[in-house]
Amino acid sequence: METVRFEELGICPEILKAVKKMGFEEASPIQTQAIPAVMEGQDVIGQAQTGTGKTAAFGIPLLEKIDPKNKKLQAVVLCPTRELAIQVADEIRNLAAYLHGIKILPVYGGQEIVKQIRSLKQGAQLVVGTPGRVMDHMRRRTMKMDGVHTVVLDEADEMLNMGFREDIETILEGVPEERQTVLFSATMPKPILDLTKRFQKQARIIKVTKKELTVPNIEQFYYEVRPKNKEEVLSRLLDIYTPKLSVVFCNTKKQVDLLVNGLLGRGYFAAGLHGDMKQTQRDRVMEGFRKGKTDILVATDVAARGIDVDEVEAVFNYDLPQDDEYYVHRIGRTGRAGRVGRSFSFVTGKEVYKLREIQKYCKTRILAQKVPSLDDVANTKLELLMDRVEGVIEEGELTSYLNLIQSKINESEYTSMDMAAALLKICFGERADGEEEGFGDTGAEEPGMVRLFINIGKKNKARPGDILGALTGESNIPGDLVGTIDMYDKYTFVEVPESYAREILSNMNRTKIKGKSVAVEPANQK
Numbered sequence: 001m002e003t004v005r006f007e008e009l010g011i012c013p014e015i016l017k018a019v020k021k022m023g024f025e026e027a028s029p030i031q032t033q034a035i036p037a038v039m040e041g042q043d044v045i046g047q048a049q050t051g052t053g054k055t056a057a058f059g060i061p062l063l064e065k066i067d068p069k070n071k072k073l074q075a076v077v078l079c080p081t082r083e084l085a086i087q088v089a090d091e092i093r094n095l096a097a098y099l100h101g102i103k104i105l106p107v108y109g110g111q112e113i114v115k116q117i118r119s120l121k122q123g124a125q126l127v128v129g130t131p132g133r134v135m136d137h138m139r140r141r142t143m144k145m146d147g148v149h150t151v152v153l154d155e156a157d158e159m160l161n162m163g164f165r166e167d168i169e170t171i172l173e174g175v176p177e178e179r180q181t182v183l184f185s186a187t188m189p190k191p192i193l194d195l196t197k198r199f200q201k202q203a204r205i206i207k208v209t210k211k212e213l214t215v216p217n218i219e220q221f222y223y224e225v226r227p228k229n230k231e232e233v234l235s236r237l238l239d240i241y242t243p244k245l246s247v248v249f250c251n252t253k254k255q256v257d258l259l260v261n262g263l264l265g266r267g268y269f270a271a272g273l274h275g276d277m278k279q280t281q282r283d284r285v286m287e288g289f290r291k292g293k294t295d296i297l298v299a300t301d302v303a304a305r306g307i308d309v310d311e312v313e314a315v316f317n318y319d320l321p322q323d324d325e326y327y328v329h330r331i332g333r334t335g336r337a338g339r340v341g342r343s344f345s346f347v348t349g350k351e352v353y354k355l356r357e358i359q360k361y362c363k364t365r366i367l368a369q370k371v372p373s374l375d376d377v378a379n380t381k382l383e384l385l386m387d388r389v390e391g392v393i394e395e396g397e398l399t400s401y402l403n404l405i406q407s408k409i410n411e412s413e414y415t416s417m418d419m420a421a422a423l424l425k426i427c428f429g430e431r432a433d434g435e436e437e438g439f440g441d442t443g444a445e446e447p448g449m450v451r452l453f454i455n456i457g458k459k460n461k462a463r464p465g466d467i468l469g470a471l472t473g474e475s476n477i478p479g480d481l482v483g484t485i486d487m488y489d490k491y492t493f494v495e496v497p498e499s500y501a502r503e504i505l506s507n508m509n510r511t512k513i514k515g516k517s518v519a520v521e522p523a524n525q526k
């Protein structure tokens with residue numbers, strides 16, 4: 001089905017104005033089909049790929065159906081995670097920017113209930129919430145469901161899955177039976193679809209049919225990786241593809257914490273998100289990620305569904321997801337609203353069979369890739385640096401530098417080529433004309449260890465013993481835990497347990513070895 005203009009969908013001028021302001025030019029296929037159907041009052045099951053605007057597909061007709069003069073609660077959207085509830089409420093609020101008298105409120109666990117009750121008392125007509133908290137408010141009678149005419153289950157298959165099903169039943173029992181019930185998701189497994197009859201009346205299935213479940217504008221790759229090498233491979237891919245923002249999915253909270261520490265130790269801006277964190281901390285992490293202060297979000301499946309952050313250019317399955325559907329949702333955090341994206345999945349041993357199964361389920365191609373070598377990484381870094389050089393030349397304003405070079409050339413035998421090459425070598429320290437083939441590679445061999453680069457200065461005659469002394473003295477790290485100390489010319493590397501890496505990084509810059517200040521940085525710094 002062709003896309004159409006929003007003007008053709010019978011939407012009120014206020015919402016049309018908001019849609020324009022949000023930069024939507026035409027309605028997506030799911031919006032084209034679902035908006036009129038939901039506006040008419042039909043029960044709908046809407047299935048369309050990730051990032052294709054399902055939120056507005058139910059958000060717009062919901063707003064059309066809310067009577068601003070009636071201050072009672074009229075519609076409820078249920079979402080599986082707190083972050084998604086906040087996001088969906090925000091998107092609907094944007095759509096309602098020019099409508100007066102409609103109050104939209106997100107309610108979710110972990111947020112102060114007293115504050116929520118106060119807001120609810122002021123009369124919200126649309127609540128976007130997580131099931132647990134909504135049930136809580138229903139029990140307290142702070143959410144009265146007798147005026148609710150529409151219920152939306154976003155990520156419906158997840159909401160009707162075992163973990164949420166009972167809660168959803170309880171909530172729907174509290175809502176008048178003549179309600180409209182609307183379900184949306186990018187995936188709708190058959191067993192769940194069979195279940196929907198219990199909640200809906202003659203539901204109309206609107207499926208934006210596509211051969212594949214995943215979005216075609218996501219390039220999908222996989223790598224066969226040994227578990228202990230995953231972190232190293234991840235950093236190489238980050239360095240080579242330099243995604244603006246990325247999401248890395250792990251299967252356990254513990255792995256999330258471990259990986260965040262590892263990435264921080266390597267000099268990346270990473271933050272973790274999982275269910276054991278306090279809500280205030282979760283909110284802070286999401287805010288930092290949305291603003292681009294953190295460029296790598298390491299998360300469990302709490303971030304797999306619905307989360308919409310424009311600039312996510314890569315998704316990593318650090319661990320392969322347990323369910324096929326989750327693969328679709330996880331990689332769908334990139335390539336949204338027509339943008340391009342890439343996904344990288346790590347498989348170990350027999351998981352390669354699991355990957356084939358995922359491929360079959362999604363009807364997509366996931367291409368096998370060779371793990372990039374350190375040389376590949378170095379070449380990319382050099383290319384990026386050269387791009388920057390070009391940019392700076394284009395910008396101009398180089399006169400004072402040109403004069404400096406000219407005078408240096410006049411007083412020596414060097415050519416400008418020599419100077420440029422030398423400057424590049426200084427900027428690009430580690431490469432040293434390729435003589436250290438595979439150099440630093442061993443850093444990945446020792447699990448749990450982080451490689452740090454210590455610049456002890458040219459004239460410092462420090463020996464490994466001195467460095468070890470300073471390291472252990474400053475950071476309380478037991479001497480026997482320090483791995484190799486490699487000294488190459490004036491470069492010194494140490495391997496230390498990642499749990500100490502951060503401490504060392506913050507302490508060592510204030511440390512002196514043999515009376516000279518030293519600088520420490522992660523060896524693989526971007």
Ligand SMILES: Nc1ncnc2c1ncn2[C@@H]1O[C@H](COP(=O)(O)OP(=O)(O)OP(=O)(O)O)[C@@H](O)[C@H]1O
Pocket residue numbers: 023024025026027028031048049050051052053054055056091185186305306307308332333336337
């Ligand atoms: N018609 C449109 N034109 C351009 N952008 C749109 C349009 N509709 C929605 N968007 C934007 O596209 C992005 C993705 O939308 P949304 O989050 O609703 O996707 P979704 O289909 O719910 O995906 P998921 O299955 O991952 O939840 C959002 O940033 C949204 O603002």
Ligand SMILES: [Mg+2]
Pocket residue numbers: 054055154306
């Ligand atoms: Mg969504």
